[in-house]
Amino acid sequence: MLALREICYKLEEYKTCVATALPEIEDLDPASKSLLQRYINSTESTDPSSTIRIQAILDYMYEKINIGNWKEVKLFIRKAITIATYLKLLAHVRFSDEDTDTIIKQAYKIIDFGILFGCPLDKEPRLLQNCASILNTVNVQKNLVLKDTSTKEKNKASSDTSQADKFNAIQIESIDCPSMEHFYKYYILAEKPVILDNCINHWPALEKWKDQNYFINLAGPRTVSIEIGSKYTDTDWTQRLITIEEFVKQYIYQTEGPTGYLAQYQLFDQIPELKSDITEPEYCCFSDSNEPVDVMAWYGPKGTVSPLHHDPKKNLLTQVVGEKQLFLFAPSDSEFLYPHEHELLNNTAQVDPRQPDLDKYPKYRSSKPYYCRLKPGQMLYIPPKWWHFVESLSISFSVSFWWE
């Protein structure tokens, strides 16, 4: 139990710093705010009644963040979640009477709820990530997948060009690690898609991530939010919180039942240990803003589908494990692709470029599809507003870099 006590001390070291962040929740309702202030400023340990009250604040703020658009949720409400999460974590580690293994696993769940729904405090932006790193010093029992988990690379006989021909599409050109100037001039400025070869050969991820047990070992008890259902436009599509260990076992290696996809997920922010396996491509420095690059993980089994849609930012989609096939269309092709009319889905089109229903969508004939099969080690540049349809052809892990 010595280890746990040390962890307690290390976690509590952040208390004074979190106290200095209290002005950041100045606008919070006075009832919750005064409770959080009192608990953070108290030198005494929390008692059972404070545990119930902290949980009540978390549950209440969770209701609040579900009102209206996620992007418009007041930051002080999400900061209150971060602070309440930290308090709940302290009480949990100190008072739980479970065995160490269970305590640590539950502690990760508490932290991950805070990371998913809270937001960084200005005074200590990495508070919850740092708390997780402290917990990482304890080795918890992980149940690895027994089978051989390294993904095998198959050399398909059919060439990319013949695949592109099959879909009446133009094969997206690929170039070998271009110079910055060349990429900027001929692709970014020209708003033209291209595959970049041999740009990420140095990434440790290319080798490490082939073994799915690697993720279980590194972050098995961490909770992530996954999408269930083959594509987000389906009626039975839903989202679920799940640990990485469960996700790998239940979804990466399953062949029946609904598809689970860790999609568009800020995994590297939550689990910084994974970030050291990749590096941000230098090409992302051609930016019109000072905003940091959005780095997202896309991890799933064979058969995940992102329906035809477009995003507002520049995108370098990097394939680390497995293969994906993509269809791209220029923004000027929009009218041939039949975008959904509902406000929530108007960046998504109805046509499935794999099997276009030409009776329903006759104008599709006039569109000009671009096609590629993206292989491990390749990066695809998708210009802003370009339509893209993505399907995984095997177990796949991609990383996207979005920037403006």
Place this chain on the structure above:
Amino acid sequence: MELYVTGSNIFRQWHCDDLVINEFRVLSPSKHIVANDRSRTNLLEINWSYNIVQIDDILYISGAWDGKENQFTKVPLPSECVTSKVDLCVTGNDYKIILVDKKMAALWALDLNKNEVKKLNFFIEKAIEDNMKKKKLDDSVTKAVLSSGTCLYLTQRGHVYSGILPSYVDTKHCVGKVIDVQCGHEHFVLLTEEGRVYTWGNGRRLQLGHGDISSLEVPTEVEALAGIKILKISAGGWHNLALSEFGDVYAWGLNDTGQLGIKHLNREHNESFCVPNLVSLFDKQGIEITRNVKDIACGSKHSALILDDNTVWTSGCNKYGQLGLSEQKYPSLNYYKNVFQCDNEDRNCSLICGPWNTVIFCKFEK
């Protein structure tokens, strides 16, 4: 009158030491209310962190106040309200308390964080000003209800206003005089004398009952209820109940914690309903109950019903005991369960829910 209370007591808003009340108990909103006050006491509103209580003509807050729990204090009225004895309607949330002059001359917004009062006027759009002035002259506010984002006001003549700064909501197309308005977290419901139900606001969680997730700016009739005379409506956070003249209950909206009380036997997950569905009740043997429902109420994520035999049935989230059941044993329920019976059948019982509370009002019939 007696109050049977269950649910959250996180801010000690009830006269009880437990933070979670997980069975219906006869409770007073404060230890300061002695037994002979009770007949003069009225519970006006249950919020998350405090209740608004009226004793005779005086308004009190019980629960969280000024950063402390377990408080019982007079609502600080603006001095002009006290000196000229303004007749007030009151409503609040965790950030504000709104006091409305029933005669529609003014309203006051009390900011609970800054402890400031702001006086506001009943806003009238220029174009309809003359018309509205006439309307205002012989009208009075009968109900004000503040949700997390905005406020609704209902007048005796059936006019509806919305916004902290009230602006007129056009309900001319609604059939019958408006007799009730309800606020969800981000949607609104109104009921007319003819028994018609209209909804507007955000519909992304199916709470509007029109079969889709569209949002609406104009009160729009819930077509699935057309032809059924509705006597009472209640809006929860993202769900709703409607009680018909025949004692039937219809539910629609979000069902993530079972708050609609419509269980699908062949489904693992609770299915949400985008149009009103009839609610059925079953006894322990699984036999359908045919008694009539006489009152309904919704909390943030739970629902409660009273039948004509004074049995109380609840469904939905029970994390803070709001269903009147052990929260350990039943974290939530996705069907209505009989959890209480007012012991005396000759009592007149009605329901009121707070976000995380259920309260039964029992009056002895004279």
